Amino acid sequence: MAGWRVHTGQAVALARANVDTDQLIPARFMSVPRVQGYGDYLLHDVRRTEAGDVRNDFSLNNAPNASVLIAGPNFGSGSSREAAVYALVDAGVRAVFAPSFGDIFASNAINNGLLPARIDLAIYETLVSQLAEGTCEAKVDLENKTATIGRETFAFALDETWRTKLMNGWDDIDLTQQHAGEIALFKKNYTQITPWVAPEDIVESTL
Amino acid sequence: MTQPKTLLDKLWASHEVLKRDDGVSLLWVDRHLVHEGSHHAFAKIAARGLGVAAPHLTFAIVDHYAPTRERSRIKDPQIAHMIETLRANAKRHDLKLFDLHDPNQGIVHVVGPEQGLTLPGLLINCGDSHTSTHGAFGALAFGIGATEVAHVLATQTIWQQKPKAMRITVDGSLGAGVTAKDIALTWIARLGTGGAQGHAVEYAGSTIRALSMEARMTLCNLSIEGGARFGMVAPDEITKSYIKGRPYAPKGSNWEKATTAWDALVSDNGATFDIDVHIDASEIAPTVTWGTSPEQAMPVTATLPDLTEQDHQTREALEYMGLKAGQSLAGTPIDQVFIGSCTNGRIEDLRAAASVLKGRRAKVPGLVSPGSQLIKAQAEREGLDKVFIQSGLEWAASGCSMCVGMNGDLVQSGKRCASSTNRNFKGRQGRGARTHLMSPAMVAAAAVTGEIYDVRKLLSEGEI
Ligand code: SF4
Numbered sequence: 001m002a003g004w005r006v007h008t009g010q011a012v013a014l015a016r017a018n019v020d021t022d023q024l025i026p027a028r029f030m031s032v033p034r035v036q037g038y039g040d041y042l043l044h045d046v047r048r049t050e051a052g053d054v055r056n057d058f059s060l061n062n063a064p065n066a067s068v069l070i071a072g073p074n075f076g077s078g079s080s081r082e083a084a085v086y087a088l089v090d091a092g093v094r095a096v097f098a099p100s101f102g103d104i105f106a107s108n109a110i111n112n113g114l115l116p117a118r119i120d121l122a123i124y125e126t127l128v129s130q131l132a133e134g135t136c137e138a139k140v141d142l143e144n145k146t147a148t149i150g151r152e153t154f155a156f157a158l159d160e161t162w163r164t165k166l167m168n169g170w171d172d173i174d175l176t177q178q179h180a181g182e183i184a185l186f187k188k189n190y191t192q193i194t195p196w197v198a199p200e201d202i203v204e205s206t207l
Numbered sequence: 208m209t210q211p212k213t214l215l216d217k218l219w220a221s222h223e224v225l226k227r228d229d230g231v232s233l234l235w236v237d238r239h240l241v242h243e244g245s246h247h248a249f250a251k252i253a254a255r256g257l258g259v260a261a262p263h264l265t266f267a268i269v270d271h272y273a274p275t276r277e278r279s280r281i282k283d284p285q286i287a288h289m290i291e292t293l294r295a296n297a298k299r300h301d302l303k304l305f306d307l308h309d310p311n312q313g314i315v316h317v318v319g320p321e322q323g324l325t326l327p328g329l330l331i332n333c334g335d336s337h338t339s340t341h342g343a344f345g346a347l348a349f350g351i352g353a354t355e356v357a358h359v360l361a362t363q364t365i366w367q368q369k370p371k372a373m374r375i376t377v378d379g380s381l382g383a384g385v386t387a388k389d390i391a392l393t394w395i396a397r398l399g400t401g402g403a404q405g406h407a408v409e410y411a412g413s414t415i416r417a418l419s420m421e422a423r424m425t426l427c428n429l430s431i432e433g434g435a436r437f438g439m440v441a442p443d444e445i446t447k448s449y450i451k452g453r454p455y456a457p458k459g460s461n462w463e464k465a466t467t468a469w470d471a472l473v474s475d476n477g478a479t480f481d482i483d484v485h486i487d488a489s490e491i492a493p494t495v496t497w498g499t500s501p502e503q504a505m506p507v508t509a510t511l512p513d514l515t516e517q518d519h520q521t522r523e524a525l526e527y528m529g530l531k532a533g534q535s536l537a538g539t540p541i542d543q544v545f546i547g548s549c550t551n552g553r554i555e556d557l558r559a560a561a562s563v564l565k566g567r568r569a570k571v572p573g574l575v576s577p578g579s580q581l582i583k584a585q586a587e588r589e590g591l592d593k594v595f596i597q598s599g600l601e602w603a604a605s606g607c608s609m610c611v612g613m614n615g616d617l618v619q620s621g622k623r624c625a626s627s628t629n630r631n632f633k634g635r636q637g638r639g640a641r642t643h644l645m646s647p648a649m650v651a652a653a654a655v656t657g658e659i660y661d662v663r664k665l666l667s668e669g670e671i
Binding site for chain 2: 016017018020022023026027028030031033034045050073074077078079080081082083085100102103104107108111112159160161164172173175176177179182183186187190194195196197198199200
């Protein structure tokens with residue numbers, strides 16, 4: 001995964017709280033292999049009528065090129081489904097600004113190069129009223145943890161580790177493999193102190 | 208003198224391989240549970256040419272897509288494909304698989320404890336947010352996403368920032384008809400869905416100590432709905448007697464060593480918590496959700512909130528749910544019921560529902576899907592299946608079923624379902640479905656009255 005420092009694009013508001021992972025991607029799409037792309041499933045049932053027509057009164061549908069999302073508190077709450085992040089990323093979204101995020105969603109986002117940036121409720125409200133149903137220019141600076149969206153320039157919050165990971169595009173498996181020695185040592189000690197942890201082999205124990 | 212430690216501190220320290228300068232820890236994983244939804248993670252390790260680092264600590268379970276009816280012939284090719292993919296991955300990596308036709312099959316968070324795979328003191332991961340369930344045993348258990356699942360598969364470790372500690376103390380005795388589900392919905396309604404975000408919740412107090420393992424699992428299961436990735440209860444004699452003799456549980460001298468280690472798994476006197484919450488058990492009533500977020504819950508005796516000018520969220524939720532502001536929650540007609548899921552699909556839950564249904568007829572259709580095939584068999588030995596069937600409900604096989612609808616068990620658009628599950632999100636049980644979360648006994652009360660109904664009234668009628 002490639003790292004990134006600055007992103008410029010179009011911002012759009014999704015002015016609602018608790019946009020949970022079931023809304024971000026309904027469960028029925030989750031059996032699709034990733035290679036097919038998840039962009040069309042993003043907020044599928046919110047963006048379309050029951051007959052399947054795209055609603056033109058929904059902000060995202062009028063901003064096909066938006067890559068920055070302004071959303072309400074508790075964005076991405078709910079399940080651990082990383083498919084919610086795939087749907088955003090495959091639809092071209094690079095950053096989500098919200099007052100708060102579901103914990104598992106936020107770490108899934110980082111693992112896919114998507115920025116979950118926390119902002120004050122007041123900034124959220126200003127941005128929402130400025131954007132309304134439209135879009136505007138956005139510039140996100142990861143290095144300085146600031147963003148300019150329309151007329152507003154503001155700071156956002158992001159854990160340091162996550163910022164570093166996003167900027168470097170680090171892959172955890174690569175990082176961990178560098179610690180193979182420490183893991184092996186831990187395992188040796190641990191197995192000795194806690195022999196009861198390994199699952200009993202059912203077949204052997206009944207012999 | 209050493210600093211008093213929380214249960215979280217102890218569990219964290221015992222699994223920490225190393226801590227980076229930035230404060231993130233690499234933790235050793237004792238049990239990794241995978242299901243059909245883990246296909247993304249298997250694809251990720253395959254793409255890198257990696258294998259599973261610790262196959263003997265990795266267990267695969269068919270649950271999310273498991274058909275609850277006509278299992279011998281799966282009609283939907285996509286569902287069959289999901290199950291086949293898990294089989295193929297389990298085979299390729301030599302993982303123990305609880306397959307569709309295994310008598311031990313069931314929902315991952317039910318099977319783990321039932322098989323003795325879930326033990327106090329362990330670190331347990333699964334690509335499912337309700338992994339917090341296993342914390343009921345005093346384990347560090349948390350849900351992870353697909354990239355993290357791939358990481359655990361490949362390394363048997365996980366990078367994690369230590370959460371803050373939070374304690375929810377519940378004291379006193381619960382009233383008749385009030386359950387662990389009501390404790391959970393009550394605290395989530397009070398603190399909100401973000402109330403425990405970034406925290407590991409430890410449940411304590413006399414009420415919790417008196418709860419069965421099944422009830423503790425229900426409580427820990429729902430921690431994620433209050434924003435906590437972890438929920439836990441310190442192990443005690445109730446925990447030990449639940450575990451003893453289970454297939455994968457420690458035996459012989461290992462049992463002795465294990466229980467000695469488990470006895471130390473308590474928060475020390477004087478340990479501090481970043482958030483400390485107290486709830487009086489006597490204040491908790493049977494609780495029902497009315498909206499589209501688990502925090503939108505209230506006692507069954509309450510009336511729906513009034514609308515204020517700004518309150519978009521309430522307005523939107525009421526609109527989706529087809530309810531009116533200010534109306535009473537009880538008396539709302541329902542279309543169907545569901546009893547099951549990793550939250551409330553255990554034997555005690557089925558017994559509680561059956562005790563309400565016994566000798567009565569359900570006014571609406573409904574589905575009962577036990578949390579595991581072993582629970583199904585147990586319930587059948589106790590004759591509970593007959594109670595459900597005679598009351599008019601459908602008795603089906605085990606799986607996630609109508610909790611998430613991936614197997615095709617869905618609530619139709621606009622229909623109102625009284626459900627023992629964990630999420631009332633828009634569309635969770637099917638597009639346009641209206642879900643009211645409540646305890647299994649409350650679901651049973653809704654079934655026999657055809658409306659949201661205070662189960663305590665049925666109790667006081669002395670008909671149970
Ligand atoms: S029953 Fe529902 S919450 Fe539990 S594991 Fe299955 S889908 Fe997840």
